[in-house]
Amino acid sequence: MDGDPVSASFLLLAALLQIDWAILQVYLLESIILILLLFSSAMISGSEVAFFSLTQKELEICKDSTKVTDKAILRLLDNQKMLLATILLLNNLVNVAIVVISTYMMWQIAGKDNQGWIVVFVTMLVTAAIVFFGEVIPKVVARQRMLSFARKMSRPMLFLASSLRPFAWLLAFLGDYLERRLKKNKQRARISVEDLNQALEITTQDEASDEARNILKGVINFGQITAKQIMTSRMDMTAASLKTPYLEMVKLIRESGYSRIPIYEDTLDNVVGILYAKDLLLHLEHDNHFDWTKLIKPNPLRIPEYKKINEVFKQFQSTHIHLGIVVDEYGGTSGLVTLEDVIEEIVGDINDEFDDEEEKLFNRINETNYIFEAKIPLNDFCRVIGLDLSLIESVRGESETLGGLLLELFEKMPIKGEQVSFAPLHFVVESVDKTRIRRVRVRIEHQKAEKYQSQDAE
Structure with a gap:
């Protein structure tokens, strides 16, 4: 050992710091383990970006390739939930190990009597190291070289995914269970509103209850x-x-x-x-x-x-x-x-003594024909003609007024007299100016309306 310059240097350092050579070797080993764990954390974090950000073109390259690494990438991406569960599990295990070993090292160096400040110091130091070296840098690098990074990590990740399969499966199962529960609750809430509207139509058929039915519909849909x-x-x-x-x-x-x-x-x-x-x-x-x-x-x-x-x-x-x-x-x-x-x-509409009749947004000509101001909100338009708003959801886009709906249907600014149909409605433009549609004639084809409403109920 006398002829080994590296050992001699560590012995000299130990002598200067008044630390036993055996203890210094332990510190050195723990430091190497920490560096390896931090490197592992970086590679695992980079893998998450690399595998899940591959473009369609890069995936096609892997499919046409005969390389073992490319085949491994495809095998991992065949079950993305298991891959993600494996990555999350590994990342958390490595990060916990870094915290435990670094805290133990500080206790060895400073003594267990100073536990309070040791925990604070180690927490700040390790958090900064994990975020910067274990998250930010590897993800930036992986995003710039996604396919290359994924190839380097494909075989190690495939081995680790197989080794940790029971734990990853449990994590993926819990995630699926929570996702199904949330979707079920959301769907149940959505269906309940539709069911209430349908039940309302069934139980209030007589014409004398039209006003009451409209009020009840307004209450049901108030939160939507x-x-x-x-x-x-x-x-x-x-x-x-x-x-x-x-x-x-x-x-x-x-x-x-x-x-x-x-x-x-x-x-x-x-x-x-x-x-x-x-x-x-x-x-x-x-x-x-x-x-x-x-x-x-x-x-x-x-x-x-x-x-x-x-x-x-x-x-x-x-x-x-x-x-x-x-x-x-x-x-x-x-x-x-x-x-x-x-x-x-x-x-429904509230009119008082100050409301101007000329400002009325629609005029009912007969049972099937109306004249509407194009600025009327779609919600009010559907309520006036007794049509479910969901029937026009597929074509309304971002529009909130009848004029906006017509622009979606025409796909241009129409001129006076132009017509367009979207069953069960037929629209004729009555008045326009340079910037917007002003007035529209609407005809309702009741047979088509009943057909569409029955299909929607199914």
């Missing part, structure tokens, strides 16, 4: 409708700029008939408050120099597009605010929704 489906769209909103002169503001409120007006700064995407018409009553004698902006109620209620209206209703109740600005995912203004809009989903 989003704010976007019932809102007044951005194009149809009545709003005013902060720079609007006072007398113009008074004129706007008088002509619109609305009791609340959204106020924006610069653009409609920046609604800064709501002006209540009643707040202007005490100031009607003022001229254009009056600063009406001090009457604005700031911080308007903002409602996400896909928030359910039962939650919107609760929000209106808790805040005592009855108008909200509907915003999209980027925070832009999509439209507005009021408490009246929400309640109408249960009780």
